[in-house]
Each structure stands twice: as structure tokens, then as C-alpha cells.
Amino acid sequence: MKKWRVLLLASFIIIAGGCIRKSILDDINILTVIGYDYIDKNSIKGTALIPVYETEKILNETFTTTSIASQDIFEELQHESSDPIAQGSLEMVLYGEELAKKGVIPIIDTLQRDSRIGTRLYLAVVNGTANELLKGKYGTRGNGIYLSNLIRQNIEQRDIPKTNLHKFLYAYYSDGRDPFLPYIQKEKDKVKIVGIALFDGDRMVHYIKESDMFYFKILVDRYTEGTYTIQMADNQYAAVKSIVTDRNFFFSGSKERPNITVDIEFRGILHEYSQRKYNKKIKQKIETTFEKEIVKETSKLIKHLQSHQIDPIGFGEEAKSRYRNFSYKAFYENYPTLDIKINAKVTIIDSGIVD
């Protein structure tokens, strides 16, 4: 009896252990970035970036191919590569601007369908073509790491709102929100973030300029660790480092046509002030100037979004959670003319180690 059981267990281990194809790390090409560009109605160009690790340095190898569907591009790329291409650690996907304007969902579909691809993946729109951007050489650790670090640290410490594949799909499938993606551009041996690409459904319709990104982020996300310079009336300026921002929405009136108030709270520390003297009065002056600026700029930004009929901030979702039997259709019919009021409250907690 005992022998029997050992035999059973042994056969289980043997059978279960030997039946799957293996992928050994040295024998595969790890895809880190893939870029897509629009060619014509029936085809897109895919550029895949694969880091080749050599002693001392990392080379960027790119493969380019054209096809009609994005999954096909993965297959086509295999034809050019001597080792099988693994997609499991894809870190970033780039879309050429023209393609983004035509719609990205047909291409994103493979990303969300493929079980091997994580949803922390960054997406970005390229001003120009993705192919050209990927052909460049940036940083010392390979283009893949350069690009994903560029986005990551700008999300964590600067003015790109939190974004990744999951966030994009969340917004795309939500009725009360529109997606957005970082908008990047090649500049010689660097890549620069030039704004935020705004989408209506899956088509890019517009973008927010770099100077407005701060205001956009405080509207959609919590903003931490960024520095913002305030131009004061008397030709002085003050730099304020943010600790945390928060925003709250208040709705009143009918559900088809609510009056919306957004309270923005900003808490930060003074980083730099151009005049020698700093006291309570000046502190208040900086605060009120900054408050006014936030109200002015964010109102302008929201007006702008309203005029384009897009809602990346998610007013629709916020409204839905506050009204029963809510209809997105009725809400968005009135959306461009809704009255959206901004209140800002800036608090400077301290002024560094000197007064």
C-alpha cells in the first residue's frame, strides 16, 4: 500500500514537471518598448526595441515591420529576430501622433487581451513618429529603461498625472471620463515631455501644453513634490514646493445641469523667494497670488476642455456617484455650458530653515 502511494506521488511529479516548453533568459529577446505609426488605412508600422546586453554597455536593437494588425506585428517581428521575442516585460508602448488621432483601441486590444502583459505598462503619444524616436540613443542604460524612467519620475515627482495601461483603459471604458496620455517628443539625444495628449474615446483630439500640466495634474490627481514658481506683482518671484494637493467636488442643482464647485487645496513649503525679507504678510501675499493664479488657470483649462467636449477630469463620474438614476447622455449634452467654479486654498507650511 505504502509503495503504491509513493509511486502515485512520483508519477504526479514526473508528469507535471516535464510537459511545458521552457524559455531560457539568454535565449530570448526581451521586448521593452514597442512603437506604432500610421502608414495608411490598412497598415501600421511597428518598431520594437530590444536591449542587447554586452559587457560594459547596452545596445539598443530595433526591429521594424509593417502589418495590418498589432498582433501580426509581434508575429512579423519574430521573422526578423533569431531568438524568440518575449513580451512579458514590455515597459512602454508609443503611438505616433497620426495614429493616435485615428484611434488607438484596435492596437491596444492585443495589450489587454494578452495575459503576459502587465497593466502597469506606460503608454505615450509621440509628437512625430514613434519609429524615429526609437531609433535614437538615450541615456546609458538603454532606451527602454530611459523612457519608462522618464515617465515614472515625472509621475512621482512632477506634473504628469498618474497614467498607465490600466488607467487608460479605465477611462476609456468609463462613460464619465475620457483618457489622456503623456505627449513626448525627441530632442537630439533626449526625449522631452511636451504635454498631455487628450483623447475623445480612443482618438487624440488635443493636447495640453507643458505650462498647463501643473494645473491639469492638480485637477485629476494628487500632486506631490513638484516646485512651482509664482510671479508676484512687484516683479518678485517665489518658488513653492508642493507637499500635497487635494481636490474635492461639490454638486448642486439638477442632475442634468448641476452647478459644480471644485475646491483645490495646496499645501507646500517656500523654496525660494527673491527678496530678502520674508514675513507673515509676504507669506499671505504669496498665498493669495498663487490662489488667484490657480483659479484663473484651472478655470481657463476647464473651459478649454468643455469647449472640446472632453472630460479627462471625470466630472461625469463624480456626478454619477451623487445623483440617482443618472444619465450620462443628458449630462454631457449640457457639459460644454456647465457652470464650474474653482476655489483654491494655498497654505505655505514653512519657509525652509531660514526666515
Place this chain on the structure above:
Amino acid sequence: MQAISERFKISPFLVFFAVSSMQIGIGVLGYQRIIAKSAGYDAWISVILAGIAGHITLWMMYSILQKTNGSIVETNQQIFGKLIGNILNLLLALYYTALVVGVLRTYIEVVQVWMFPDLKIEVLAAAFMLLTIYIVLGGFRAVVGVCFFSIILPSYLILTFVYTFEYANFRMLLPIFDHSILDILKATKDMTLTILGFETLFIYYPFIKNAGQSKKWAHLAILSTTLIYVVITVITFAFFSEKQLQKHIWATLSMWKIVEMPFIERFEYLGIATWTIVILPNICLAAWCASRIVKQVVNIQQKYALIVLSVICTVAVCLIKTRENVNLLNDMLGYVGFYFLYGFVPFIFILLHIIHKVRKKG
């Protein structure tokens, strides 16, 4: 019917593990979109309702079992007589066998889709059934041992949901009760497959020492699984937007895609591998129940019943080829389970009550 020897029995508190490990299985990997289909983001209320319904059914089951002082096999024989009672018992055995097939095939489907597309169904099915035979041959106590570990070992997985908080938008659960009562009840019905499993108690009840004491542990088990389900439901609803959720067949697994750890790129692989331990007791306990019924009804050794059933299960698993068929099987299991829990159990409960009343008078 000979009494079961003390040394084959389990302590009352182990019923907690037997009940909860049987409930948590393949349903929890993807029930969210099914319940959200009818009740939208109010469906977490349905989860609570399903839990309450489970408690009531469990209470009835204990009442039935205490009255018969044996398993459901004897109850059926007592109420309906030898012939009809045994037909019912064999149907019950069929139900538990179907449970084995459903759980195993769905898990293989998950492994195929998420990890190894080129995996052969036959190989994994055979390996799993061999392991099941091995465990069940060890007796009921060994099966409960597996149940115990299937709760303890994978319990760390609940911590991984912390990663989703960063992206969770709990506002979307508001306003509460935005759907009609009927929609919410329909979602409660759809929860059946996920909450199913504690009806195995019907068979292993005679194997519990001081069975009366185990009642509180069984209720505690249902309470904990309901609680876990509510938490997972709320997190899922906060994490996905409504239409996005409808796209994800295994929402719980899809949520693991956001987990990022320095030492592992894709956490799902670890999660799915761990899930082997979670579904193992489902298969073992159900196979044990099925073979136990066959033993009692046909009067053969449980060993032979088990081996025959395992072969049937392996063949059945291999015959189910496509996603549609897997879904159909699961829908059917949920359907049958629904009428079993909320139709058959109350029916027997009332019938037994009346019979006892009448006998007392007579």
C-alpha cells in the same frame, strides 16, 4: 449502518476549514462581472445576501442532519424509502462528480489562458486526479488536512490586493441601491457558484466529533468567506470601471496584473500556481463525497468507487474542449447548485419536520 470509528473523525473546529476551503475555489476568480451584469455596482449587496442565504441553508442542513443523526444518504433512504432514496443519492454523487469536473476543467482553462497555452489538458487532468486519488486514499482526515492548508498557505494572497488601492476609486460604488431589488436578487442567484461548496457537509457530517459543537465553526466559515468575497467585490468595483469589468473574464486575476514586485515581473504566475492549493481540496473533498455515497449505496469499497470516478472525471475533463463548454458547465453547476441549496435543502427540511411531528403524535 455501522458507526464510524472515533479515529476516523475530525475535531469540530476543523469544520471551519472544510467549509471555507470548499467554498473558495474557481468561482472567486471571476464572479465579479457576472454579478455586476445584473446589479451593476450594487452587486456587493448581493454578495452579503448570498452569504445570509448560505447561513440559513447551513442552519437547515444541521437541523436535517441532527434529526437523522447520519449523512444525507440515510436521510434520503429514511424519507423516500430504499429505491427512490438511493436514486436521489446517486444523483447527489453525480452532482459532486460534476463539481470535480467543473473545478478541474476551469482551473486548467485558467492555466492554459494565463500561463501555458500549449499545455495538454489530459496531462494536467491526469496528474491532478492521481494526486486526488492519493489524498483521498489517505482517508477523510487527510482530505481535511489538505483543506486546512488550502486556507492557511494561500492566505497571503489577500495582501496583494493592497496594490490595487492606489488605483481604487471607491466613489463609484455610490449611490447605493441605484438598482431595483429584483436586479440585486438576480445577482444573488448568480453568486451561487461562488458560494457553493458547504453542501459537502451533508456527507461528512458523521465524521465530526461532537457534531453539535461544529455548528458555530461552520457558520463562522461562511461568515468569513462572505466577508472575503465582499472585500474582493468592493475592491474590484473600485478598481475597474463598469464596462471595463465586463471585459475581464477573471477579474481577480486581472487585478494581479497591477502588482509590481522587484523580484517578480508578473505576479499572476505566482497567484495561479498558488491557486492549485486552493482548488485541490475542492476536488479532493468532492471526490471523497461522491465516492462515499457510491460506497454506501452500492456497497463496494470506497477505493474502487474512487478510482472509477476519477477515471470518469479525467475523461470528462478532456472531453470539454472550448471556453463555451466550460462556461456552460459552470452555468449548469450554478443552476443545479442553486436549486440544491435553496430548493432541495428547504424541501427536505420541511418534510423531515412534518414526519417527525407526525411520528411524535402517533
